[in-house]
Amino acid sequence: MIKKDILPAGDSETGGVLDEIGELKEILREVSKKLTRIEAQVKRGVISAGSKTSELATVADVAKPANSSAVSVLEVYEELRLQAKNGRELEVRQKLSAMSATDLNLMCCELGMPPSSKNPSRKKMFELIIGRIKQSLMLSRHIDRQTL
Amino acid sequence: MSPKSIAVINFKGGVGKTTVTWSLGNIISQGTDLEVLMLDLDPQMSLTEAIGLNENTGHLDDKFGKWYEQSLKHRLTIYDALEVFKKAGQNFKFPVGFDTIYQIDEQLHFIPSVEELYWLDLDGFEGKSVKDFIRQFSGKIANSPNLPKYDLMLFDCSPSFSLLTYSVLSCCDLILIPVNPDYFGSRGLSLVLNSLQKRIEPYPFPKIAVFMNKAKIYGGLLTNEVQFYMREVKRLCAEISKDNNIEVRFLESTIRESVGLKRAINEGELPRELVREFEQLWRECEEYLK
Numbered sequence: 001m002i003k004k005d006i007l008p009a010g011d012s013e014t015g016g017v018l019d020e021i022g023e024l025k026e027i028l029r030e031v032s033k034k035l036t037r038i039e040a041q042v043k044r045g046v047i048s049a050g051s052k053t054s055e056l057a058t059v060a061d062v063a064k065p066a067n068s069s070a071v072s073v074l075e076v077y078e079e080l081r082l083q084a085k086n087g088r089e090l091e092v093r094q095k096l097s098a099m100s101a102t103d104l105n106l107m108c109c110e111l112g113m114p115p116s117s118k119n120p121s122r123k124k125m126f127e128l129i130i131g132r133i134k135q136s137l138m139l140s141r142h143i144d145r146q147t148l
Numbered sequence: 149m150s151p152k153s154i155a156v157i158n159f160k161g162g163v164g165k166t167t168v169t170w171s172l173g174n175i176i177s178q179g180t181d182l183e184v185l186m187l188d189l190d191p192q193m194s195l196t197e198a199i200g201l202n203e204n205t206g207h208l209d210d211k212f213g214k215w216y217e218q219s220l221k222h223r224l225t226i227y228d229a230l231e232v233f234k235k236a237g238q239n240f241k242f243p244v245g246f247d248t249i250y251q252i253d254e255q256l257h258f259i260p261s262v263e264e265l266y267w268l269d270l271d272g273f274e275g276k277s278v279k280d281f282i283r284q285f286s287g288k289i290a291n292s293p294n295l296p297k298y299d300l301m302l303f304d305c306s307p308s309f310s311l312l313t314y315s316v317l318s319c320c321d322l323i324l325i326p327v328n329p330d331y332f333g334s335r336g337l338s339l340v341l342n343s344l345q346k347r348i349e350p351y352p353f354p355k356i357a358v359f360m361n362k363a364k365i366y367g368g369l370l371t372n373e374v375q376f377y378m379r380e381v382k383r384l385c386a387e388i389s390k391d392n393n394i395e396v397r398f399l400e401s402t403i404r405e406s407v408g409l410k411r412a413i414n415e416g417e418l419p420r421e422l423v424r425e426f427e428q429l430w431r432e433c434e435e436y437l438k
Contacts, residue, residue, distance in 0.1 A: 029368065036367020112373025132376065135331050140384050142342050 073107040077129070084133045092133070096126055104129065150290045151185070151298040152437055153320040155354075159343075160336030161307035163326050164361040166194040168403070169304035170413055172433075175426045177256035182299040185249065185289065186258045187226070189316060190306040191265035198413045199250070199258055215250055216260060224248045226285075227264040230312075233281045234273055240284050245294045257298070268311045278311045283319040307336075309343065318350040322437055326361035326403075329377040333362075337381060341388050341396065357436055358385055359399040359429060370402065378402075397436060401429035 076099070080092050096104070104125040108115050113128045156169045173186045188195035200212045219225055224247045233240045242248075250258045264271070268278075282303075289295060303320065305313045317323060323344070327334050337358060344350070358381060363374045370378070378398075385396040403409075403426065408419035418426065 033368030036369060039367070040369070110372055110376075112371060112376040114372075136380055136383075139331070139334055139338060139380055140387055142338060 070106070070110050073103060073110050076103075077107055077111065077132075080129070081133050081136055085137060092130075093126075096129060101125070150286070151301050152322070153286065153301040153303065153316075154322045154324050154433065154437075155303040155305055155313075155316045155320040156324045156326065157303075157305040157313065157317070157340060158325050158327065158333070158336040159307055159309065159339045160328075160333050163307075163328050163333050163336065164403070165307070165326060166190070166198065166304050167409055167413055168324070168326050168361060169302050170195060170198055171409070171418060171422070171426045172430060173256055173258075173302050174418065175423065176300060176430055177253065179427060179430075182255065183296045184256050184300045184302060185298045186256070186302045186304065188259065188261035188304050189226075189265070189310075189312045190261055190304055191263060191310075192306065193261045193263070195304045196260040199252060199260065202413065203252075212250060219247055219250075219260075220262065222247060225262045225264075226259055227262045229285055230268075230273070230278065230281055233284065234277055237277070240288075242285075242288060244285075244288045244292050249289075249295065257296075265306075265310070265312060273311050275311060275314055278315050279318050280315070282312070282315040286319070309347075314348060317344065317348050317354070320350075320354050322433060323354050323356045324433065325356065325358045327358060327377070327381050328362045329360060329364065329371075329374040334377055334381050334384070338384060338388075341392075345392055345394065353394060355436055356394065356396045357399050357433060358396065359432075360402045362405040363402045365404045374402075399429065399432045399436075401425065401432050403429065 076095070080095060083089075083091050083095070099107075101122055104122060105115060105120065108120075108125050108128045111129065111132045113132065115124060115128065117124075154172075156165045156172075158165060169186060173184050176182055177184045186195065196216075200210065200216070203210075203212055224243070226248070229242045229244075229248070232242050248259060250260065252258050286301060289298065289301075303316045305316060323340070325337055325340060327337050341356070344356075360374065360378050360381070363378075364371045382398040385398045388394070389396045403422070406419060406422055409422055412418045412422070
């Protein structure tokens with residue numbers, strides 16, 4: 001039902017108020033978008049900075065400082081994906097083992113699978129990342145019976 | 149000039165083929181001067197049901213239902229046309245008019261699906277004999293003096309590889325593939341593209357466009373998960389284009405996941421933000437079709 005159906009003809013004042021409310025809602029939506037963007041950036045920053053001071057970080061983790069921006073972990077993921085595509089699974093695992101827990105966590109988040117617990121195990125994060133790589137490879141896999 | 153044809157398809161069910169067809173049909177017919185014909189080729193009949201539910205008559209009068217009953221009674225549905233085509237082949241004669249095509253409004257018309265489409269295989273139809281059906285049927289519509297000169301035909305295809313899907317894909321101008329930000333929704337793309345070249349052998353080869361549908365948004369931004377699948381699907385499109393020497397374009401338009409869309413198809417108008425997104429999708433398709 002449209003606005004002119006609800007309002008009696010000539011009631012332009014009420015119509016004007018409704019328009020203003022509509023505009024304000026649009027502005028609030030924009031503000032909300034910007035706040036979310038800032039929130040996401042802050043969260044990433046917290047994850048990046050958090051490793052050295054985390055009580056649960058292992059000694060090995062502390063020795064491996066976070067490198068990490070969202071862009072760089074995605075570049076690493078792309079390297080891993082290509083290695084996996086070429087059948088170099090061992091190298092993928094070695095590379096993941098060499099990464100700090102913070103970077104693994106950030107990679108999980110950037111791949112759209114934030115670990116469910118606050119302090120996820122490395123094993124869990126490994127599984128999540130390997131799962132994503134596997135999906136990527138399987139998406140383009142096509143077995144042609146003729147070529148078997 | 150014959151109308152441009154777009155087939156909305158994905159071999160995975162539930163990716164939103166029907167809502168995309170319905171929304172595009174509405175957006176184009178309301179926002180441009182184009183005459184649009186939508187065709188429901190899916191025996192699940194979701195689009196057909198939606199047209200019946202969505203009629204804005206203001207009362208309970210079932211205008212579409214009554215028209216549909218007459219169309220079935222007088223054997224004027226797309227299934228009946230297909231039966232005639234099977235027997236007659238190149239001498240195909242079928243009276244296309246407003247008994248076969250339903251007028252939703254001035255610029256948006258519709259050919260509904262029928263249950264019998266489920267049983268095409270059992271009814272003795274074969275791929276070879278059906279392949280040219282949509283080409284010939286569209287030709288009849290385009291040349292009919294009793295019908296408007298449609299600018300665009302939009303096909304809502306079934307999620308499986310049916311005989312009618314085969315017929316549409318072998319002759320349409322654009323194959324529009326909605327994918328979802330999940331593994332199975334994205335995998336359907338790979339299945340369509342592989343079967344297209346190896347099994348369907350369309351002529352001329354259609355353009356193929358892929359876009360992300362039902363994208364989750366958080367605070368106005370695409371979630372990381374959506375972005376992951378967008379990158380993967382984009383890469384898949386590029387790989388398939390390169391390996392098979394065909395043009396598969398990943399469109400920038402993204403349609404968000406929205407309860408409003410599901411409601412709109414049954415109850416009324418599209419939410420405003422979705423109107424903008426579908427308008428953008430149409431602009432990209434139109435540009436690509438040139």
